[in-house]
Amino acid sequence: MKETTGLIVKGIGGFYYVKAADSVLECRARGIFRKNKQTPLAGDQVKVSLPETGMPMVDEILPRRNSLIRPPIANLDRLFIVVSVCDPGPNTLVVDKLISIAEHKEIEPVVIVNKTDLADPTELLDIYRRAGIPVCRVSAGTGEGIEQVRDLLTNRICAFTGNSGVGKSSLLNRLDPRLGLATGDISKKLGRGRHTTRQVELYEQENGGYLADTPGFSSLDLERCETVLAGELAGCFREFAPFVTDCKFTSCSHTGEKGCAVKAAVDEGKIHPSRYRSYVELYNAVKNIKEWELK
Missing domain, CATH: 3.40.50.300 (P-loop containing nucleotide triphosphate hydrolases)
Incomplete structure (x- = not known):
């Protein structure tokens, strides 16, 4: 049986449309995806089998770099x-x-x-x-x-x-x-x-x-x-990176502790106060959420 790889450009009503080479293939997905609670998404790179008769089938979803829930x-x-x-x-x-x-x-x-x-x-x-x-x-x-x-x-x-x-x-x-x-x-x-x-x-x-x-x-x-937990949030503010390792305490939340290098950078004009205010508000909104609560 022939096989090809391609990009899912659309999925609707159980049909998946895969751009492979110069054509778009209308495919079904193997039942194993439903069993494993997987859903092929637009943007997925997939392996597709091409039977001599019948509809092409999505056999495998290649490793994803990322995915979003909504939009899927x-x-x-x-x-x-x-x-x-x-x-x-x-x-x-x-x-x-x-x-x-x-x-x-x-x-x-x-x-x-x-x-x-x-x-x-x-x-x-x-x-x-x-x-x-x-x-x-x-x-x-x-x-x-x-x-x-x-x-x-x-x-x-x-x-x-x-x-x-x-x-x-x-x-x-x-x-x-x-x-x-x-x-x-x-x-x-x-x-x-x-x-x-x-x-x-x-x-x-x-x-x-x-x-x-x-x-x-x-x-x-x-x-x-999508939720970014408190412990990961500072890493999502790229301008904090030069300063986070200089805080007095390794457990610093960067929300106002003594010896916080991030707050000092804000005071010195190296980080825009608007971005810092957003960080503090986002941190306070998620600081009590545990990872298991997101499962």
């Missing part, structure tokens, strides 16, 4: 976190929590500051540039920065998240008109919510990357489904 996607390279300068104004705590989740999953976070044609984004850009987070200055309305975002999709599997109203759908439509997503204005006219699909589909880009169609997934979905 695997092997994500970059998570684009969309935030707007105004209408609505930026919620840096939400952005920082999403960044920490991405860092924890070893996904490269990219902050997209949208609606830069409507207000000055300088302060917001500075927060994340100082943290060493890639930042794109974008206007989905005018097209500013779209090519920079498109370049970051090259040879990567990427998804977008952000609060309602930040212009995520407009941005995705700019990047790939095939998505045809309803924008906020259209949704309001229709008197209904935005795109509500819970399936993920990967759209291949001309530059070799894949754009995940995840318009129904707000930042709240990701926040509810």
Whole structure:
């Protein structure tokens, strides 16, 4: 029996669509996955058997680098976190929590500051540039920065998240008109919510990357489904790295203890106070959660 490997670009109703070479194969999955409580996800690299008659079968899921529960996607390279300068104004705590989740999953976070044609984004850009987070200055309305975002999709599997109203759908439509997503204005006219699909589909880009169609997934979905424990949180704030080993106590939580090198770095202007405030708030929210409680 012939066999091939490929990338799952969509799964729906028990069927999986696998990009292999120059074709997309419609496949079923072996029953062993259900028995082992495994679910193939968009983004998975899989082995597929090709019988002479009958439907191709997904035989094996190759090792994943990462996966998310919601949106259900695997092997994500970059998570684009969309935030707007105004209408609505930026919620840096939400952005920082999403960044920490991405860092924890070893996904490269990219902050997209949208609606830069409507207000000055300088302060917001500075927060994340100082943290060493890639930042794109974008206007989905005018097209500013779209090519920079498109370049970051090259040879990567990427998804977008952000609060309602930040212009995520407009941005995705700019990047790939095939998505045809309803924008906020259209949704309001229709008197209904935005795109509500819970399936993920990967759209291949001309530059070799894949754009995940995840318009129904707000930042709240990701926040509810993924938790970074207190002991791992400092490692998800990359600008803390030069200082954490210099704290007076090895058990330092970096939330105000005496001799904390991270807090000293904030006071000296080496860490942006906005990022530090987010860290302290996120730490306090999870400090009493144990790992077994997440099982």
